[in-house]
Amino acid sequence: MLEEIAVNDTGDLIINVGPQHPSTHGVLHLIITLNGETIKNIDPNLGYIHRSIEKMCESLSYRQFIYVTSRMDYLSSHINNHACALTVEKGLQIEVPERAQYIRVIMDELTRLASHQLWWGAAAMDVGALTPFFHAFREREMINEIMEETCGARLTMNYNVPGGVMADIHPDFQRKTKAFLAFFKDKLPEYDELVTGNIIFQNRMKDIGIISKEDAISYGCSGPTARASGVSCDIRKTHPYSIYDKVQFDEVLETTGDSFGRYLVRMQEMRQSIHIIEQLIDNIPEGDFQAKTKAVLKLPKGEFYTRVETARGELGVYIVSEGGLTPYRIKFRSPGFSNLSALNHMAKGQKIGDMVAIMATLDLVIPDIDR
């Protein structure tokens, strides 16, 4: 027996994409209203991978809750951990040693590179090119090896602790990172040759999923998604944390606001990340990698908020403390959630095939949206 086709009152077709669909990059369920092949409405249905991380954190101490945040945005787990460590340090007014700050920023940028590489491969795969995925994973594997050597894990590092980093860098760290940068700078033009200049890719991306500057602000977009529309929102520039005020880098801005603009922003960000690491890698100061902290951490009564720039946008960590061993309330402002909310606006009036291209350049990580 044939399934009955879902049609609403006006004769529009309603289809479900996901929760198990390769183009949604996870368990995201989109209810799409179609008129022919044109999208009339997209209704994202969330909650398939909700693990109540915020509630879980309320029962964990200030040392313990950091590891959970690696499981939110698993592609920039080190940056998430950095944000949590910064919030706790802000509450306890811990002075972080300079060496730890340098290590943290280098690791952050390596994580951003790895995340953008994976995004590049996956985005090209979404629009039909399979080979770039393997190119991206070749370079990403080198970063993962550097991470594994120093942090002990490839994805969920848990390298940040309140007051610094968990262990000193591996003796090979600097040599391997420099070798990677030299290798990757060679390979980046290859990325452009294979995908950026490709006419099929450009036709799939240009003038697709346009979002204006005003709309990007009103939807709360952040990261490359907003910067492609010309919103200057790089937290590393606007509210520098750690040692970002000491390094030279440019905030990448595009004005087109389409999928290709978001693509170009991320490609340029990779170059900026390389530039940041190059400035720091030879100048890691000597000293402690971790500040002396008390055995039991107790945040004073009050509210603490920090924000950092992850690979996807602005991550905010909000802690309400009652002065106890555990946070009273924790809230994460995740970049993916706000970026996803703009999907309906971007994809309205486009063809259903373009929706996949728009989703690819939004760089959604579903565990980050649901938490």
Place this chain on the structure above:
Amino acid sequence: MFITQYIKEVFTGVKSLLIGMRRTGYYFTHHKEIITQQYPNEIPVMAERFKGEVIMLHDQNNEHACTGCTACELACPNATIKIVTKFDITPEGKKKKAIDKFVYHLELCTLCNLCIEACPTGAIKMGQNFEHSVFNRAELTKVLNKPGSKVRDDVE
């Protein structure tokens, strides 16, 4: 005007495809770079700091450094570690606290390294083993101290 525009687009399109194909051709003829590992045949060497599982260090006299202070148990976010203590009678006739069982639930462990950071005597460390699949879930609950082992004398 329209025709020239059209022809121009066709030529730039073909050119961009050829540039991409040149790169593809390069890799087709230079296939020395093998980046995949034939996993079950070649076992990868894990990094020294790789977090595979928690292990307890024993020396040749079957002695370990765990005093049973439960610092690791308190540091663990997932209740992975459970320490069962007992009282040993020392030669002087005094009672001394010692561990009976160091129970480690690998199935609950997220390998966050917080227990190793908390240990004051360096009794536990992360092992490099990463092949943890078993047929029976109960096999993942391990007792880390070896049978008959006791705490080293110099550890306080």
